[in-house]
Amino acid sequence: MELGSYPDPYYLCSMLEYKNELIDELVEKLNLQQISLEPALVQSAQDIASFEDLKLFIERFTHMHTPASNLAEELEEEVDILVHKLKFIPTETRPKVLLLENIDPASPLQSALTTESIRIAGGVPLEIQEYKDADILLIKQDEFLLYGQLPQFIQQEEWSSIPAIKNNKIYIIKKDDFANVPGKDYLLELEILAEIIQPKYFIFGHQGIDWVNFDLG
Structure with a gap:
């Protein structure tokens, strides 16, 4: 060569x-x-x-x-x-968002970039210890395991009364590599968050493909 x-x-x-x-x-x-x-x-x-x-x-x-x-x-x-x-939406009226990587046990997805993206997308990111305040619960986990664990998870006393579960605001991130590599697919992942957090303002066409609302029935 x-x-x-x-x-x-x-x-x-x-x-x-x-x-x-x-x-x-x-x-x-x-x-x-x-x-x-x-x-x-x-x-x-x-x-x-x-x-x-x-x-x-x-x-x-x-x-x-x-x-x-x-x-x-x-x-x-x-x-x-x-x-x-979103600039005219005051911080105090923006939904509080908890992003989990697993639910058994409950563990947060640790990503500084994704935490910032939640803010940009119109939400207020929460730490795991603030879980009781969550208006929106996002879960990124292997779907095969997740759907078997979710029914029991949402019935746990410490979780069943949080606003996100009471108001059917549980969302599953279907994009397999979501937040795995900082910066990769940045705009797509930001759009996913924006569609979920501020649905009145954003429709990008990712629902059903990259995320779904878990219906509590």
């Missing part, structure tokens, strides 16, 4: 174990044939904890490979549209 010839677009990354699903996503969107990455840039992809972090990473990535790309600006415009629609 000639020096500088990389038939595999991920040659430099795979040799150094730098593969990352967010980077894969950007490579596909930008239709890149080959890339080279600085270790610091790859590390910054793994450390994304906010939308500003994500935007900065995309700006740095595109500056290295496609300087004319407006990918970061386009993403920011989409987020700004969502924020603008």
